Amino acid sequence: MTMSDKYPSESGRRRFVKGVVGSAALSGVGVGGAATIDIATQPAGGGGGPTQFAAIQQLGGPAPRGMPYIPVETDEEGYLRGVWPEVETVTEEGVTYDVAQMELGGQTYSSAWYQYCGRQNAPGVQPSADQNNYFLSAGSPDYEWQAEELSEGDQIHVDDFAGYEDWGNGFGDDGVGKPAQATWRSEGTDNVLPVVLIRSKRVEELAQEDSEAGNWIEAASTNGIIAYLNVCTHFCCVPGYKESGSAAQYDAENGVYCQCHQSTYDPFTPEFGTFVALPRPD
Template identity: 55%
Template sequence: MSADEDKYPAESGRRRFVKGVVGGSALAAVGAAGSAGINSATASPGSGGGTTQAMAIENTAGPAPRGMPQIPIEIDDNGDLKGVWPEVEEIEQGGRTIEVARTQMGGMEYSSEWFQYCGVESYEGIVPSYDSDNYFVSGEEPAYDWQAEAVSGGEPLNISMFEDYEEWGNGIGQSGLGKPATGTWRSQDTDNVIPIQVVRSPIIEEIANGNTDAPQPIVDWVNASTDQGFIAWLNKCTHFCCVPGYKQEESSAKFNAENSVYCACHQSVYDPYSIVQTLFVARPRPD
C-alpha cells in the first residue's frame, strides 16, 4: 500500500482491521539457542525478563520499534474502571526462586513482563506482589478538558463519564471514534507513576463482538481483555519512553495521526483500534 493511499476510506465510516499475529513463527525465527541466550542474559541479576510476547496497540509509523502493551480492563459493580493484574506465583529461574505475575486470558498468556521496558520494570507497581486495588485513577493534570471538569485527581475513572463516547470529539480528527481519558495505575503510595490511557469506543465493541475482519485470535483476546468498549494501554512510547496522546495534538494531522495515538517527541504513531501480538525482550526487574 502506498503512503498516499487511504487505507481507511472516509465513505466506510469505520476503520478496517487486518491484523498480523506475531506468534509461533516469530519465536521460531529467534531460534531455540538464541531465545535461551536472550533469557539468560536478561534474567540476572534482576527478576523476570527475557523474550516476551505481548498484546499491544499497533505502531503504524515513526521510529518506535513496536506497539504499546495493552492493559486488560474490567468494570466493577459501581462502574469504576480497573486494570486486571495477573495471578502471582513463584517459579525457578536462573537457579533461584522469583515471583511472576501471569495468567491465561482470551487464548493468550498475559504477564506483568509486558510492562518491563522504559524503566517501568523498576517501578514498585510492577512488582508482582505489590498491593494495589488496580483502579484507573485520574491524574492531577488530565490531558482533556472534559476530564478536568468531571473528575478530580486521584479519583477513579467511571463508566458514567463516557456516556457520549459514540459522539465525542474535541476538534482533532474525526468525532465519534471514541472518548479518551488519561490516568495512572498501580501507583498509589509509590515514587513512580505508571501512566495509562483509556478509550471507550464503538470500534472496540465491534471487534469484541466479532463484527470485524480481524483474525479470530484477536477477536477472542479483545473480547476477554476489554469491557463495554473500553480499551487501555501503558502509555509509554516504546521509542524513547515519552508519553504519547490520543487526539491531544493538533499537529498530529501533519503526520496523518489525528485519529491515532501520537507521540509529539519523535512522531511515532499508534493505532488504538488495531490490536497485534508483538515480540520483544522484557527487561528484568531489579532486585
C-alpha cells in the same frame, strides 16, 4: 543548526531525557539478539527475557512495537480497574522468580508486559505488590471534559464516558472514541504507570469478531473500553491520543501520536508478538 531550532515548533517534537536512552535501547533489541543480554542480566533481577505481549498496533515512526494493553474490568458499581493476574513462581535459566501471569483471550498475559523504559523499576509491576488496581484520574489531564468533571485520584467510572458515540475535541473526527488519562498501580510511588482509557464503538465492534484480535479485545475490554500503558516503546516518551494538531501530518489525528519522534499507533487494532522484557530489580 542550534539547539533552539533543532526541533521546529510545527513538528510538535519534544526533547527526551537522556536517562531513558539505556532502557530504550534495550527495548528495541530483537528477541534473538537480546537473549544474551537477558541471560547476563537475569541473575540481578526477575521476570525478564522474551515475553509474549498484546499491544496497540505500531503504525509508523521509530518505535519498535506497540504499547501494551491493560485488560479492563468493572466492579459491581461500575468503576474501572485493570486485571492483575495471580502470582506464580517460575524458574528459567536456573533463576527462580515470581511473575503475575494468566491466560486471557488466547494470549499469555503477564506483569512482564510493562517491564520496559524503566518501568521494570516501578513498584506497581512487582507481581505481589499491594497496589490498587483501579484506574485513577490523572492530574492536569489534557481533555477538557475530564478536567471539568474529575479530580486527581478519582476512580474512573463507566458513566464518565457518557456521549462517547459522538465525542470530539477538534482533533481528527468526532465519534472515534472518548479518552481519559489515568494512573494505575502507582499510589504512593514516584515511578508512575501512565494509562489512557478509551471508550469506542470500534472496540464494541471488534469484540464481536471471531478472530485473534476479536477474542483478545472481547476478553480485555468492558463496555467498549480499552486501556493501554501510555509509554512509547521508542524512547519512553508519553504519547497523546487525539490531542495534537501535529498528528495530522503523520496520519495519526484519529490515533495515538508521540510528539517526541513521531511514532504513531492505532489503539483499536491489536498486535501480538514477543519482546525482551527487562528484569525487575531484586
